[in-house]
Amino acid sequence: MLENIKPSLTDGYKRSLIDSPSWTITYGVTEALIKKFNIKTMAEVGVCRGHHSAHLLEAMPDLNVYSVDPWGYFADEYENMYNYHTLADDEKIYQKARLLLEPFGKRSTILRLTSRRAASLIKEQLDMVYLDADHSYEGYKDDLNVWWRKVRDGGIFSGRDYGHPQHPGVARAIDEFLANSKGLKFNLEAGRVWWLIKPRGAESAVNEQNFKLKPPLARRLKRKIKRFFIIAPIKIKFLIKKIPGAKSAYQIFKKTAKKIWP
Incomplete structure (x- = not known):
């Protein structure tokens, strides 16, 4: 566990960008991770309203963030769970996220693309990748495989909702990822935020052929x-x-x- 994550960092942590108590904890944990490992470049995969990306950019002036989200596709289980969020809302949500991130200039790069397409366009190896996109089993395990390759050796691979009762596919995908990996130490923090360090010279943790790359x-x-x-x-x-x-x-x-x- 992170030694420098203390209650003072997450409890009572209030900013205008935060609109959910559970997210308050998540933001604090992610911020602590970035500070502990001196992260300079990262990708947040699954942005929605942009609050998390904006929080991190505001808190750390040296951070550069790729904010990846198609703003136009949700897995069926996500649509059913968050029935207040329909496809008709996507354009409005995207515009709000864009305006929220606009003040950070070149430090913020919005990629309105699918996860795979965005990963293919980012040529550099990143200090950190944070997964919070498709929470279905197939979607999450595909993101694990695709974005693992974008993390530099010694970088941080992370995400949220491991063990969340409404998202069983997340834990299932991560458990399989770890079972097919060697030398990975899994860490779970408050807010169901998980993270691990990519070892130097690490092989791809998951066989590409084991993935359903596209729905039927x-x-x-x-x-x-x-x-x-x-x-x-x-x-x-x-x-x-x-x-x-x-x-x-x-x-x-x-x-x-x-x-x-x-």
Whole structure:
């Protein structure tokens, strides 16, 4: 466990960026990790509203953060669990996150991409990677394999929600990751934040062939169709006033969308 994580760092830790007591603990633990290991470059995979990235950038002026999130895709179990967050909200959430991170200038790099695509574009080895994206078993284990390769030797690999009763896939994926690894010391902190140090010369911890890299085709098509009928009306409404007859066409489109996705 981290020796320098003390109650004073997490208890009563209040900033305007924090909107959840559980996140208050998480932010304090992550900040302590970064300070302890002198982290300069990191990626946060799974950003949502941007509060965590903003907190870390505000607290540590020498830190550079890649904030990775597609803002447009959630695993089915995530959609069902957080039913207040729909695909129609993604653009608004992204814009709020962008505005929140904008003041940090070049120290903040937003990558509105899928996890795999973002990892392929980041060429440098990172001091730290923090996983808080797809919490399904398949999604989390894929992120473990993909982002493990982006952590430099001696760097920190971390995330949250290990052992969370609503996210059993996280612990399952991590346990398999550790079982296929050698010489990794797993640490679990307050707020269900986990972390480990990547040994020098470490082999890829998980066999790529053991991963389901993509959901079944039918499931992917269903998501794309669902996204189209939810997002398209948002974009179309901005064109209604400019195109003759667009209003009536828009109403027909909305009725069709409701029949397919009530």
